[in-house]
Amino acid sequence: MKHWIGICVLILTILAISFVVAANINVLLPSTNVRTLAEIYLKYTYYPWDKYFTAMSPEACTSIVWDFRGLDTVFETMVFYLAIIGAIALARGVPLKPPKEIKGEPGLSLIVKTVTKIAPVLIIAVAGSIALHGHLTPGGGFQGGATAAVAPVLILVVFSQFYLLKRGVNKNSMLLLRSIGLTGIGITAFAAVLIGLATGHYAFVLQNQPKPLAPNISLPAFVGGQLISGSLWFFNFFEFLAVAAGFTIVFLLITLPEKLAETKEEKRAAEGGEK
Amino acid sequence: MTLLDIVLIVIGEIMIGIGALADLIAAIGINRFPNFYLRLHAATIGTIWGAFLPLIGAAFVAAGCECLGEYRWFMAGGALITAFIILILGPAGSHALARGTHRSGIVPVEPKVVDHLEEDESMPTSQEKQEIGEEGGESQ
Numbered sequence: 004m005k006h007w008i009g010i011c012v013l014i015l016t017i018l019a020i021s022f023v024v025a026a027n028i029n030v031l032l033p034s035t036n037v038r039t040l041a042e043i044y045l046k047y048t049y050y051p052w053d054k055y056f057t058a059m060s061p062e063a064c065t066s067i068v069w070d071f072r073g074l075d076t077v078f079e080t081m082v083f084y085l086a087i088i089g090a091i092a093l094a095r096g097v098p099l100k101p102p103k104e105i106k107g108e109p110g111l112s113l114i115v116k117t118v119t120k121i122a123p124v125l126i127i128a129v130a131g132s133i134a135l136h137g138h139l140t141p142g143g144g145f146q147g148g149a150t151a152a153v154a155p156v157l158i159l160v161v162f163s164q165f166y167l168l169k170r171g172v173n174k175n176s177m178l179l180l181r182s183i184g185l186t187g188i189g190i191t192a193f194a195a196v197l198i199g200l201a202t203g204h205y206a207f208v209l210q211n212q213p214k215p216l217a218p219n220i221s222l223p224a225f226v227g228g229q230l231i232s233g234s235l236w237f238f239n240f241f242e243f244l245a246v247a248a249g250f251t252i253v254f255l256l257i258t259l260p261e262k263l264a265e266t267k268e269e270k271r272a273a274e275g276g277e278k
Numbered sequence: 279m280t281l282l283d284i285v286l287i288v289i290g291e292i293m294i295g296i297g298a299l300a301d302l303i304a305a306i307g308i309n310r311f312p313n314f315y316l317r318l319h320a321a322t323i324g325t326i327w328g329a330f331l332p333l334i335g336a337a338f339v340a341a342g343c344e345c346l347g348e349y350r351w352f353m354a355g356g357a358l359i360t361a362f363i364i365l366i367l368g369p370a371g372s373h374a375l376a377r378g379t380h381r382s383g384i385v386p387v388e389p390k391v392v393d394h395l396e397e398d399e400s401m402p403t404s405q406e407k408q409e410i411g412e413e414g415g416e417s418q
Contacts, residue, residue, distance in 0.1 A: 115373060
């Protein structure tokens with residue numbers, strides 16, 4: 004009996020919410036008037052007729068994140084990598100190596116393994132397209148990198164961690180990849196300044212298209228007829244590398260078997276206790 | 279709009295309708311079934327009949343809808359690829375869940391007629407396994 008009361012209350016609630024939404028649809032819909040700031044952003048994200056203010060990218064989010072407020076994003080990236088550095092520092096001295104002998108066949112059954120041989124390829128392809136089209140369609144370096152990091156997680160769970168470690172996806176190689184990504188972000192941020200120093204013109208850090216005070220320096224918006232939006236493509240690409248590698252390190256450390264994580268002193272202490 | 283387009287759209291809409299019905303049945307099953315394995319069965323109805331089939335239907339509708347122009351082939355192709363991915367990933371996931379639960383033994387297998395997996399696991403020697411032809415789900 005109580006059953007039916009619950010179901011009736013649920014249905015009535017749904018109907019009431021639908022009625023309220025339908026009756027006040029004019030109030031609840033977002034207004035067509037856009038505020039001035041949004042208007043400026045929407046106008047100037049891709050506006051080749053005014054080179055001084057545009058970011059030359061049809062994707063408003065990416066142009067805001069990496070051009071209009073680029074310095075903010077550099078600090079955000081820094082916070083994220085400090086967190087990952089913290090995780091690596093916590094696990095320092097922990098040997099991330101596969102044991103010499105593995106008993107039996109690690110991982111899940113043959114069916115799951117076969118499917119997992121197909122899925123990571125698709126995941127990395129989608130992640131690459133999210134990251135490399137980040138200046139054209141919704142997405143970007145961080146989203147693409149987070150998507151790419153799902154592939155190693157899948158392999159970790161299905162094939163065991165040792166499968167990845169044996170194939171060179173370990174802490175050091177991922178740290179190298181992450182460092183390449185971060186260095187790339189730094190070089191892209193200073194690219195305009197370096198070009199300016201070489202040619203003797205004024206330029207800004209994180210500059211993409213020419214600015215009123217630095218009219219001579221700009222990064223190319225088109226390469227071979229393809230829109231790459233100056234620095235945005237490079238930022239997205241390097242952020243993709245860095246985020247994918249950073250997340251992979253964290254996942255490797257999280258899934259480390261506890262027995263392998265023992266340092267030499269702890270092993271000695273455990274053996275001494277047994278004797 | 280040719281006759282073929284109309285047929286495609288009607289078939290697609292029927293498939294989407296079947297999918298909605300299957301999702302409802304799956305939801306009722308997840309609520310009402312008494313234990314884990316039966317609920318997992320209901321959940322897989324939701325992934326195959328409730329997600330794979332409507333996506334094929336959506337591909338048909340997109341292919342038959344002339345108003346979309348050239349882009350209908352993009353939509354149909356996207357729907358077909360998504361359907362294929364669900365078709366291979368869904369069963370693998372439910373298989374992994376069921377196998378893990380069975381091996382850990384935290385849920386009694388009931389109602390049970392026959393349990394080949396349990397019989398395989400209780401047989402220790404590989405010789406006996408070869409005699410029954412390794413028909414169970416043991417990893418090889």
